[in-house]
Amino acid sequence: MTAQYQVHGDVAVITMNNPPVNGLGLATRQGLADGLAKANADAAVKSIIITGGGKGFSGGADINEFGTDKTMQEPNLPSVISVLENSPKPVVAAIYGVAMGGGLELALGCHYRVAAPGTSVALPEVKLGLLPGAGGTQRLPRLLGVEAALNMIVSGEPVKSEMLAMLPGQKLFDKIAASPESLAEEAIAFARSVADVRPLPLVRNLPCKHPQGDAYFQFARNMVKGMSKNYPAPAKCVDAVEAATKNKFDDGVAVEREIFINLMWTPESRALRHIFLGERAASKIPDVPSSTPVRDIKSIAVIGAGTMGGGIAMNFLNAGIPVKMLEMKQEALDRGIATIRKNYESQVAKKKLKQDKYEQRMALLSTTLSYDELGDADMVIEAVFEEIGVKEAVFKELDRVMKPGAILASNTSTLDVDKIAAFTKRPEDVVGLHFFSPANIMKLLEVVRGAKTAKDVMATVMGIAKKIRKTAVVSGVCDGFIGNRMIEQYGRQGGFLLDEGCTPAQVDKAIEKFGFAMGPFRMGDLAGNDIGWAIRKRRYTEQPDMKYSKTADLLCEKGRFGQKTGAGWYDYVPGKRDAIPNAEVVAMIEEHRKSLGITPRKISDEEIVQRLVFSLVNEAAHILEEGIASKASDIDMVYLMGYGFPIYRGGPMNYADEVGLFNVVQAMNRFAKNPLDDAKFWQPAPLLAKLAAEGKTFN
Secondary structure, three states: OEEEEEEEOOOOEEEEOOOOOOOOOOOHHHHHHHHHHHHHHOOOEEEEEEEEOOOOOOOOOOOOOOOHHHHOOOOOOOHHHHHHHHOOOOEEEOOOOOEEOOOHHHHHHOOOOEOOOEEEEEEEHHHHOOOOOHHHHHHHHHOOOHHHHHHHHHHOOEEEEEHHHOOOOOOOOOEOOOOOHHHHHHHHHHHHOOOOOOOOOEEEEEEOOOOOOOOHHHHHHHHHHHHHOOOOOOHHHHHHHHHHHHHHHHHHHHHHHHHHHHHHHOOOHHHHHHHHHHHHOOEEOOEEOOOOOOOOOOOOEEEEHHHHHHHHHHHHOEEEEEEEEEEEHHHHHHHHHHHHHHHHHHHHHOOOOHHHHHHHHOOOOEEEEOHHHHHHHHHHEEEEOOHHHHHHHHHHHHHHHHHOOEEEEEEOOOOOOOHOOOOOOOHHEEEEEEEOOOOOOOEEEEEEHHHHHOOHHHHHHHHHHHHHHOOOEEEEOOOOOHHHHHHHHHHHHHHHHHHHOHHHHHHHHHHHHOOOOOOOOHHHHHHOHHHHHHHHHHHHHHHOOOOOHHHHHHHHHHOOHHHOOOOOOOOOOOOOOOOEEEEHHHHHHHHHHHHHHOOOOOOHHHHHHHHHHHHHHHHHHHHHHHHOOOHHHHHHHHHHOOOOOOOHHHHHHHHHHHHHHHHHHHHHHHHOOOOOOOOOOOOOHHHHHHHHHHHOOOO
């Protein structure tokens, strides 16, 4: 039962019971409608309460229904709200915990609202590329005032019930309960107190105006336009709220509904809904059920106090988990701690962190120069130099000192986790935890599952990832895992584009216009061009038939390793990150092109974007086929959270689905005919070719 019905004397209480957030799926909507009909048919019932079971009132619509027939299937949410409004007996919403999206719209349709203090109230649909579609843009302005309501609708951010209750003239809440615990009792008393009040108050009958009228909405449009250029929904929210001030209620609702349906089919909304579901799906591992027991992680050890080790440590300190950090020399430890302090002090100065919280976090950090002092930690993460011999020495020491059952994690970005696990006598306890730099900020965590990694280790690290607020994506073992294996192909295409006629600035500008945070050459400068150089040198030996542009090698031979040396593909001024094009680099590229006998050609932005993005897609299709990633949405999460892929495009696989896989394959076939590119690489991966031929998608 997703809606339970009880009678307390002369008050009927309908309780939504659809864990985890009482989503308003079809069964719950039907349960509400049935409960209302039952209460209105019972002569002994004088008033009705709608509330939620579990942790809150309702988190809103069931996102899985969006874009399907179930969204509109009767009773849809507007129909349920209509039943509420037309109830001959007063209906009171008793809200607590969360009242969000459709959940808040449901409450807005009730005659009265009683709220517990601390309730998070929001209309967050804009974050899914939508607007409230069940009267929210029409009712909230009538209860809160136009400006406060529009701010909530355009931002999608939650506001606490007691904050809203303080707004002058607000009619959203008829009563704020003394506490969450007393809400049920106070709501029943309130319902009895209004049982005989007639006529029943309807939100639709309240006035809705803004004193400045058109001038205010033009101002709001200008503000929204500047903040959301790639997203159509925020501007449409302004249109819908304006309709509330200019139309009769039912006409305003019709405007809102039309906008909602149109937005639902935009690529931006599809992308944002895909991300919403993909983030949640990433935490689920097919053969590791949610009931899998987990290991108790109460303390962490981190090997290495460099940039990465310090950033990793901060994640756990922020979550209140003690960290012991190991280095070989005291100076290295001192430097590492100074960097952590500097990071926290910067947050304090910006008022993002309170002084007492900073002190609490630093108090959780201890240091050592001896492996023997790490043995009691429940999990250890190494963040040492990316070289297999160094990792071997570390893991042999960890195998010696760590207690039985401790999780041994490597922050490797490319190395073989199975080989690392084999350096120990407990390979089942070894896992890859690939943090992205800066580790205390970037949301992505690649969890690399070795051939022998135990299921309870996987369940434990996925839970810990959530605790430290990371989006964890599981990868199998291969060179570069998901993200770096794909980025290598992207970088190779960047090199070929230089050989054929582009400048680094032209390539970067085209892909940044597409929406990437930065192009391949600015990214190379940020990461360090010497890192890519080391990988290529390994490739030249391991895969001599792999085709590469040699331009990046020439750059590295000049010592231009990027931002850390002040010179890479671009020049950099100390203390600034502005990438300044360098004439000598352009001349070097032209000279190399000439030495290869290549006549440069004009390359369009469209070709640049397609070659870079579709190279990611083709490699990702191989990764899926090999089982390195279990689902396409996992690959999208890696690129959205770790590599700056534009959010509003939903990741490389979602973007390929939007373009159409048939069209992607046709483009690849064209690229394969380019003698200066790599024809072998552009053979569509078998999975991609199959899906395209069948008219299917990745997601």
